Amino acid sequence: MNLLLLQEEDLCGADRACIGGRRLQHLRQVLGSQTGDCLRVGLLNGPLGEGLIEQLDARQAVLSLRWSGQPPDELPVRLVLALPRPKVLGRVLQSVAALGVKQLVLVNSWRVDKSYWSSPLLQPAALRQQLLLGLEQGVDTRLPQILLRSRFKPFVEDELHDWCGAGTRLVAHPAAAAPCPAAQNGFLTLAIGPEGGFIPYEIEALQAQGFTAVHLGRRILRVETAVAFLLGRLSPG
Amino acid sequence: MNLLLLQEEDLCGADRACIGGRRLQHLRQVLGSQTGDCLRVGLLNGPLGEGLIEQLDARQAVLSLRWSGQPPDELPVRLVLALPRPKVLGRVLQSVAALGVKQLVLVNSWRVDKSYWSSPLLQPAALRQQLLLGLEQGVDTRLPQILLRSRFKPFVEDELHDWCGAGTRLVAHPAAAAPCPAAQNGFLTLAIGPEGGFIPYEIEALQAQGFTAVHLGRRILRVETAVAFLLGRLSPG
Numbered sequence: 001m002n003l004l005l006l007q008e009e010d011l012c013g014a015d016r017a018c019i020g021g022r023r024l025q026h027l028r029q030v031l032g033s034q035t036g037d038c039l040r041v042g043l044l045n046g047p048l049g050e051g052l053i054e055q056l057d058a059r060q061a062v063l064s065l066r067w068s069g070q071p072p073d074e075l076p077v078r079l080v081l082a083l084p085r086p087k088v089l090g091r092v093l094q095s096v097a098a099l100g101v102k103q104l105v106l107v108n109s110w111r112v113d114k115s116y117w118s119s120p121l122l123q124p125a126a127l128r129q130q131l132l133l134g135l136e137q138g139v140d141t142r143l144p145q146i147l148l149r150s151r152f153k154p155f156v157e158d159e160l161h162d163w164c165g166a167g168t169r170l171v172a173h174p175a176a177a178a179p180c181p182a183a184q185n186g187f188l189t190l191a192i193g194p195e196g197g198f199i200p201y202e203i204e205a206l207q208a209q210g211f212t213a214v215h216l217g218r219r220i221l222r223v224e225t226a227v228a229f230l231l232g233r234l235s236p237g
Numbered sequence: 238m239n240l241l242l243l244q245e246e247d248l249c250g251a252d253r254a255c256i257g258g259r260r261l262q263h264l265r266q267v268l269g270s271q272t273g274d275c276l277r278v279g280l281l282n283g284p285l286g287e288g289l290i291e292q293l294d295a296r297q298a299v300l301s302l303r304w305s306g307q308p309p310d311e312l313p314v315r316l317v318l319a320l321p322r323p324k325v326l327g328r329v330l331q332s333v334a335a336l337g338v339k340q341l342v343l344v345n346s347w348r349v350d351k352s353y354w355s356s357p358l359l360q361p362a363a364l365r366q367q368l369l370l371g372l373e374q375g376v377d378t379r380l381p382q383i384l385l386r387s388r389f390k391p392f393v394e395d396e397l398h399d400w401c402g403a404g405t406r407l408v409a410h411p412a413a414a415a416p417c418p419a420a421q422n423g424f425l426t427l428a429i430g431p432e433g434g435f436i437p438y439e440i441e442a443l444q445a446q447g448f449t450a451v452h453l454g455r456r457i458l459r460v461e462t463a464v465a466f467l468l469g470r471l472s473p474g
Contacts, residue, residue: 002457072455095462100454138456182420182474217337218309219375220239225332225465232469237419 001026003139004041004051004063005132015065017041017051024061027053033061041065042141044132071141075100077231078164080171080191082109082198083148084223086119090130092224097134097144099231105147105163107155109202111194117150156205164189169211172230173203174220176213180230183237190234192226238263240376241278241288241300242369252302254278254288261298264290270298278302279378281369308378312337314468315401317408317428319346319435320385321460323356327367329461334371334381336468342384342400344392346439348431354387393442401426406448409467410440411457413450417467420474427471429463 004023012018019027027033033053041051041063048071051063083106084092096104108117120126131144147163149155167187172180174197191198191206198206203213221229241260249255256264264270270290278288278300285308288300320343321329333341345354357363368381384400386392404424409417411434428435428443435443440450458466 095459098456098458098462099466100456137459140456182472183470219335219337219377221335222332222374224461225335228462228465229336229469229472232466233420233472235419235466235470 001030001136002040003048003136003141004039005044005136005141006041006051006065007044012062016054017063017065018060019063020060027056027061028058039063040139042071042135042139043067044135044141045143046141047071048139048141072100072139074102074142075231075235076167076187077101077234078103078187078189079227080105080107080160080189081223081227082107082192082194083112083116083150084194085113086116086121088222088224089116089119089121092227093127093130093146094134094137095224095228097131097140098138099228100138100140101231102142102144103163104144105149105155105160107149108152109194110152110199111196122148152202153205156202156209160206160209164209169206169209170234171198171203171206171211171213172216172226173197173213174215176215178212178214180214180216180233182233184234185236188234190230192223192230195220195223238267238373239277240285240373240378241276242281242373242378243278243288243302244281249299253291254300254302255297256300257297264293264298265295276300277376279308279372279376280304281372282379284308285376285378309337309376311339311379312468312472313404313424314338314471315340315424315426316464317342317344317397317426318460318464319344319429319431320349320353321431322350323353323358325459325461326356326358329464330364330367330383331371331374332461332465334368334377335375336465337375337377338468339379339381340400341381342386342392342397344386345389346431347389347436348433359385389439390442393439393446397443397446401446406443406446407451407471408435408440408443408448409453409463410434410450411452413452415449415451417451417453417470419470421471422473425471427467429460429467432457432460 010017042048047067048069049067055062169189171191247254279285284304285306286304292299406426408428
């Protein structure tokens with residue numbers, strides 16, 4: 001937790017926050033915080049600043065707040081991601097949020113196991129929790145927007161074009177002829193399939209929406225590694 | 238396991254391999270392989286090819302082998318990494334191996350907890366196992382070389398320069414003035430500190446060896462995310 005991320009309901013009076021639960025435990029047990037310590041704080045979807053711990057006990061921590069800056073710029077990439085296995089979903093979401101992606105669609109694909117869509121990790125509160133952990137890691141306050149689309153075809157044919165907006169559209173595909181470009185300026189949309197890749201029909205459907213298939217070389221990467229590697233490769237020069 | 242990685246001791250006769258243990262279990266339980274199936278195989282530090290399953294039972298699998306290609310090119314980056322926490326070390330090593338890094342030093346830093354150096358995961362057999370898993374993931378056969386250096390100063394002052402060889406030398410440092418360059422051609426060495434970063438003394442010691450400090454923006458990334466993001470960013474255009 002590199003940032004104590006506060007929400008409106010944590011505010012108790014002017015420039016003062018009262019927190020309990022997981023964040024309180026983290027302060028006491030991991031950070032070993034004490035009264036008088038100063039922490040980096042942020043307000044969800046708001047500014048960054050500092051929090052001075054005025055009171056800290058087993059029940060709550062009270063901090064006085066001073067706002068002093070804005071969160072970092074977003075990464076100019078919208079991400080379309082085939083729904084990962086539940087086991088790695090949390091890690092991927094945290095990583096995506098820490099890296100500064102603000103628009104994410106989790107989409108079905110032929111190689112996504114149907115059972116993944118009934119994972120309790122896809123409940124809104126569970127998704128939100130992983131994103132908050134990612135923001136705490138990355139020192140950011142702006143919550144990414146997630147769409148869940150359990151049907152590939154209607155999403156891609158009816159919704160994707162408007163969702164992407166302007167900018168380059170790329171889909172990572174092992175069999176693509178072109179290598180993934182590097183150091184892109186301007187907003188872009190990146191689609192990443194399941195570990196075995198999107199199937200040819202899915203690639204064609206994305207190409208029909210203006211996506212260019214690009215490859216990453218001959219290596220096969222885990223989804224969390226592929227996401228970070230590709231976002232790094234595409235990040236503006 | 239995207240590659241069945243064989244070692245010399247698995248070979249039983251001309252172009253034939255006999256395997257047991259973890260890999261046999263994986264074939265039977267995860268891949269659901271059967272006699273007659275063809276698998277992508279590789280020989281450790283050797284070629285890639287195909288293996289036809291001639292026999293498969295609870296005791297062993299016997300495959301006939303046909304070698305047909307070379308492993309993918311290495312990623313042209315040598316990595317100096319502050320020793321991560323044991324909990325993430327395995328994942329980082331697998332990721333580094335899957336991405337194609339071939340030269341890695343795990344080094345001490347002021348912010349590395351001393352206890353990490355006594356982790357059983359640093360035993361040669363345990364390190365090798367994680368790297369083999371990474372090669373199986375990334376479909377590569379060339380085992381990365383790892384050095385463990387539990388003393389920062391003598392390593393950096395006496396050994397690092399020769400180890401790096403020619404090429405750009407970069408150290409990721411949150412307080413650096415320059416952003417990390419993108420799409421680099423030619424070999425380079427990249428140093429990545431612990432999550433809180435190298436301390437100023439360590440940065441100076443690296444600068445004295447020709448390293449340029451570069452930053453990644455304002456975000457703080459987990460080591461596994463930072464490694465993949467940076468390797469993506471630096472990968473040749």
